[in-house]
Amino acid sequence: MIINHPLLGPRDAAEFVYLGDAALIERPDWQARDAAEAFYEYGYLRDNPAGKHAELWYHEQGDRSWLVVTRDTTTHEITSVEMARDVARAKGRSK
């Protein structure tokens, strides 16, 4: 597989480490009233779509950036690659 890194261009998947669902960015608020339930869902429940899936890849043998790669799990087609940090900021994690 080839991942088109937003800063570095196309790189071989061998340079990357896979983590999984990009929903892991959306870590719940530890002080919320339902924090225990929210963390349970955060920790254990994942969507497993046959089709487009936003997932986290880490460019370990590269610039050490975490990326959000949108990949079709049935064809491996990659439709977008974003810096996870930008995605996290867009999701309002800048606190």
Next chain:
Amino acid sequence: MPDYSLTPAAPLAGTDITIADTRLVAPADLAVVSVALPLGAENAAEAAIKAVYGVALPEVGKSRLAKDGARLVRLGSDFAFVIFTHPTPDAERVVAGRLKGAVYTTDQTDVWVALDLSGANARRALERICPIDLHPDAFGIGDSARTVMEHLGTLIIRTGDNTYRLMSGSSSAGSFRHAIETSLSNIA
């Protein structure tokens, strides 16, 4: 009190071999200092670098030679290496002193070992271990990439027409040199 002194021994010191008309040399006294750009103060940090080194910090994946011969390599959006010749173990202090707190510095000199590969067959040898496209049109002089070669994290910089600087972890220096030597002997 007895007078102890420590003699440095860099892992690949003295390496100078030629196989397949291609020379592999360990550059002496190479210092590496990482500079990280503080969040929100990136512009000030870049300005400080430009003021000190006379050249702007390059784009990610590029490197640039400063007036004093130091090479600035941008490795990520917020960090870079300054690579320069400096024999004593205070490279980080030197860089930190010049940049006066505009960046966070960490000494990386002993984290890395470097090998310079030069000769007409350099690219052919690297083809066996380097996943990066090193065609001159794709990897220009000064371009750099951090990648993996024979399971080892490696920084490769194209320093000239047929010359490359390869840097990898110092603890695995022997395996690193062996990987490049094998590539050379396999194409010889």
Next chain:
Amino acid sequence: MSQINRISGGQIDRAQEVKFTFNGKWMRGHPGDTLASALLANGQRLVGRSFKYHRPRGIFTAGSEEPNALVELRKGAHQEPNTRATVTELFDGLHANSQNHRGSLEHDLMAVTDFLSPFLSAGFYYKTFMWPRAFWEKLYEPIIRKSAGLGRLSMQEDPDIYDKGYLHCDLLVIGAGPAGLMAALAAGRSGARVILADEDFTLGGRLNSETLEVGGMPGARWAKEALVELAAMGNVRLMARTTVYGAYDHGVYGALERCTDHLATSGGKPRQILWRVTSKRAVLAAGATERPIAFGNNDRPGVMLAGSVRSYANRYGVTPGQQVAVFTNNDDGWRTAADLVAKGVHVPAIIDVRDAPAVCDVPGARHIRNAGVVDTVGRKGLKSVTLTDGQMIPVDCLAVSGGWNPNVHLTCHQRGRPTWRDDISAFVPGRDLPPGMAVAGAANGAMTLAAALAEGRAVANAQIEALGFKPGKADLPRAEDEPRDCVPYWHVRESTKRGWLDLQNDVTVKDVKQSHREGFRSVEHLKRYTTLGMATDQGKTANIPALAIMAECTGKTIPETGTTIFRPPYTPVPIGALGGRSRGRDFRPYRLTPSHVWAKNNGATFVEVGNWLRAQWFARPGEKGWRDSVDREVLATRKSVGICDVTTLGKIDVQGRDAAAFLNKVYANGFAKLAVGRVRYGLMLREDGIAYDDGTTARMSENHFVMTTTTANAVLVFRRLEFARQCLWPDMDVHLISTTDGWAQFAVAGPNARNLLRKVVDAAHDISNEAFPFMACGEVTVCNGTPARLFRISFSGELAYEVAVPARYGNAMMDVLMQAGQEFDATPYGTEALGVMRIEKGHAAGNELNGQTTAHNLGMGRMVSQTKECIGNVLSQRPEMLREDAVKLVGFRPVDRDRGLIAGSHFITKGDAASMDNDQGWMSSVAYSPSLGHSVGLGFIKNGDTRMGEIVRAVSPVHGTEMEVEIVSAHFIDPAGERPRA
């Protein structure tokens, strides 16, 4: 043996002779021959035995699709089984042997299986050997094992070396026949970076096997001229002997280059290279493979594919027989007859299943229309064929053509499905090709020469235009569209004898019909039940005729029946090539500690810890075993001072305005208020509340921390920290960089640790207990000015420091520490003594942080802060994790002090039966404590902290042992913790 079947012409170098042996018999050939062409030239028709029935077999094809002519090549450790004679380049001194026979090739004792064939039909192994059950191990299995397999391995280590590599291009052209050459010319002339790869050693594809003209010259010459032009282009890389065997994601292709297989020796160079080709676009021009027609006894040596017979005549100057009949359902078979006759070979008959006029004039050949072959005669070599009307024609070779199948394999490697074309009775590539791939020429169903050339150019131009190149002006050479009419005809129905489909796995028409009768309807099931297409050739010649027969049985069409899934590799790839350099010592890289040389010179035994080689112990003369050394090292350290290289622990530089706040989030315990110049033990949790890693983190300055991790988790912790920094808290000013390799770090432990360090640390730095207390850290200089870091931390439980110097000084530092320590009998110690001392002290390590245990289990529950945001604290509070009867980490000692504890033992309350229901916990770490003179252990037991002094049973069913052990404090040594503070 003389080359009785040599005829004129061909691309062999007749000026030179090459000698080789087959089954020990010396034969001669020429450079340019394959082993198969040379065997045929020498009149050797019988070359092997079939897999199941041990039927005599000959050469069937002239290419990589060969199912029959599998041979063992070379001798000794270089021996390689199951290689195809049809693609083996002949070289001087080649030794080849036939395989799969007991006794000689001519008199195979296993040939009896052919007479047992009624009992060995499709799926026989699912039906036989079932009972009596007792026969299985003693009788059936040994027999099957002895019969199974084709060739023999040398049973020696492969003496050759292999390599891998990475290639990049704009356009990868797969196949160098007319379409591929034209594609490469078009793309090459436009300036695109092109790789042209072909499995053959002579590029040109079928042009080398045909007499057709291109651009007014013989096709083979046109190919040579095209190759000369391509070779001169700096932007084109020609790769002969290179099989593109797989199409992977995103334009990545796997290719195997055979570098030295055509040479007598590899000369110390890689025998084969496995290339990973990253292409922006690809043109598949893999050509087509001819398929046979099934009829009675169609597997005899001498029955061959018609296009292959033509290859031998035109390319190699060999005729496979002196009397060659042609049996065909299409026009192309006629060209074999015409080409042979043109070379003076007698063709007695052309048997065409069609009721149609002659395709061309073939002097001397009878045209028998509307007929088929029902049977053959000649057990070890064809003697005659019998036709549907009963007439027998004496021949020694029958050239069979059932039409041609486009080589669609690579188009299907990403689940693409081919589509059926009635006009050529064949599958062609479907629409869902691997991204970036286009298909040209015969592989795409363009079965004629002019069409292939035109399509090669057009497809390549479209591909490079999409990449932004301007298509070059590659003129299309003049060529003809030769007649290619073909009717669907798969097997001769009138034939009552067994007709073979899969020659390599011995699958017949009857087997396919039987599997249908037994209820197998899906082609995937047919394949697995009959083993059709499951041999090393993957059914390249067999699958389509078998599908057609399956379709006949079910009353469906062939496209309705569908194909099985094509998977890589296209042709076999040796395991050695897949392994590449990663063998033996080069299996993975090694990491050496900075004092490795010193350790090696001082008797160290090394142990692999991940990629690291660490000193395990330092044996001294007179010591009889490792325990002697380890016990001595522990005692010497606890008595005076010991030194251990602990460089392998992960070190991460953490800097930034928010560094302290960041550490507070990634550690379960508090770090925000750690003072500058102080170190703190930190525990990291997983988000689910399970303990993850631990280590110490030192605050070097306000915004600068140095974190240590365990050796095993160094890379993983760094990855997690980057995740936290970029994904969870993206706007904290914190920066991470690994410095593990940069600092040589030594533990100096024992009552004399400070006395020793005082001799090394420069006098300007006060390291007295008052100025530099337990858990202090700071930057110092050692040995007259070398920068260093000093941490007063203790894993051993003794007064201890860790001193770090830039790695280049590591080996010298070890030497200096030992010199300076001479007066204290300083002792180097390895990982074993390190482990013993941490168990004696009750420190948790990997065995305790095993992915199942929580801070609560480890007795560190109170460290987990609930007043701050940090990873893992929310889920660590789940009731099940905080159960009152949760297991707790405590110490154990044997009641009988002479016994050795066993790690992995489970604890059972006295009086209870040793069962899982009564399981109370487990022993995680044990060691012999030389300090105490008996075995000590750490383990987890329910309510352990409230059961001090209780005697329980430690049971290990695995070892068959059981002993009584006493629950004690985990701190066997210095429970009050006074020593490290001294």
